[in-house]
Amino acid sequence: MTPDVLRYSAFTTRPAGGNPAGIVLDATGLTDAGMLKIAADLGYSESAFLTPGPDDRTYTVRYFSPKAEVPFCGHATVATAVALAERLGTGDFLFRTQAGEVPVTVDADDDGTLRATLTSVEPHVEGVADADLAEALAALDWPAADLDPALAPRISYAGARHLVLAAATRERLAELDYDFERLAALMRRLDLTTVQLVWREDEFTFHARDPFPVGGVVEDPATGAAAAAFGAYLRALGLVPDAAELTVHQGADMGRPGELTVTLREGDARVRVSGAAVPIP
Missing domain, CATH: 3.10.310.10 (Diaminopimelate Epimerase; Chain A, domain 1)
Structure with a gap:
């Protein structure tokens, strides 16, 4: 049936x-x-x-x-x-x-x-080996100079593993044309679900894109698991207060704009991610 x-x-x-x-x-x-x-x-x-x-x-x-x-x-x-x-x-x-x-x-x-x-489940954040970071940037065709030095590369987990890379400009984030198989191979080796590419608009507002070649998809339009991992990343690196509400915009570059709200609570390591949902006719 x-x-x-x-x-x-x-x-x-x-x-x-x-x-x-x-x-x-x-x-x-x-x-x-x-x-x-x-x-x-x-x-x-x-x-x-x-x-x-x-x-x-x-x-x-x-x-x-x-x-x-x-x-x-x-x-x-x-x-x-x-x-x-x-x-x-x-x-x-x-x-x-x-x-x-x-x-x-x-x-x-x-x-x-x-x-x-x-x-989310209990999150954790870990470093990225220099060789793995270099391979990720090569697969993305991103020069290292295009990264935001204020947001260091990390692997973050809040139910699934995501490599967080921050672009220095919105223009860098908008230009996504990567080597699908090369990035997929790296992600399989590191057990990554997506690569969380972000740009910081202001203290609490971010824009994101998530390549997802290991799932057979070029890009994920709005990624709640990555948003949860990103909230944990920001708190672990001291980039936002222990209690904060963040807005992540994702999907606009694909023509499918979405908005994710990420909430951090003081004294609770878990991350909350909120959003609406509607049936597709």
């Missing part, structure tokens, strides 16, 4: 914006190969597959790109939580992922727009 597949776009209030995700609300009985085939047929950067838990607010969730399973996906989490809230009402959900337990809360704005806030 073919399961029902929902299509939602996350981190936007318009179906043509943000990042599309496939959602299967009941994947009971689907094999790994079956989930991978659905994800590949959809062609979105990730799709979420749910197995109901002991109540209608708890689910085991698995995420597949067109090429492989990934441990965690932020935009599919936000999209899935909004889809559930449309059917079950707003409030709290618990997603059991391969990365760990991810609580998600859905609230309604005054205009009725549903917004989901996920709480």
Whole structure:
């Protein structure tokens, strides 16, 4: 029996914006190969597959790109939580992922727009070997002089691993034309999900792009897992206060603008990422 597949776009209030995700609300009985085939047929950067838990607010969730399973996906989490809230009402959900337990809360704005806030697993940040950084820059065709010296390269994790590289200018970020296979090979070796390319507009506002060749996708339009990892990165490097609300703009260079809100709380290492999601007709 073919399961029902929902299509939602996350981190936007318009179906043509943000990042599309496939959602299967009941994947009971689907094999790994079956989930991978659905994800590949959809062609979105990730799709979420749910197995109901002991109540209608708890689910085991698995995420597949067109090429492989990934441990965690932020935009599919936000999209899935909004889809559930449309059917079950707003409030709290618990997603059991391969990365760990991810609580998600859905609230309604005054205009009725549903917004989901996920709480990441415990993050951590590590350095990047000089040779690996040089290989990443070569694959991107970015001269080292085009990096922002105030935001040092790091690998950050908040459910999935992302290499964070900061461009010195918005123009550098806008010019993305990379060696797909070369970057994919490096990412597989370092177990990276995306490369988080960012530019800092002001103290709390950033623009991002995320190459995702290991998932079979040139670029991810709005990346919640990377935004969570980026929030952890900024705090670990002392680039923002321990308590802060950040805005990440992503997808504009692809014609799919999205907006992600990243919240850091003092005394809590976990990172919260919020955004709207809407069905795709």
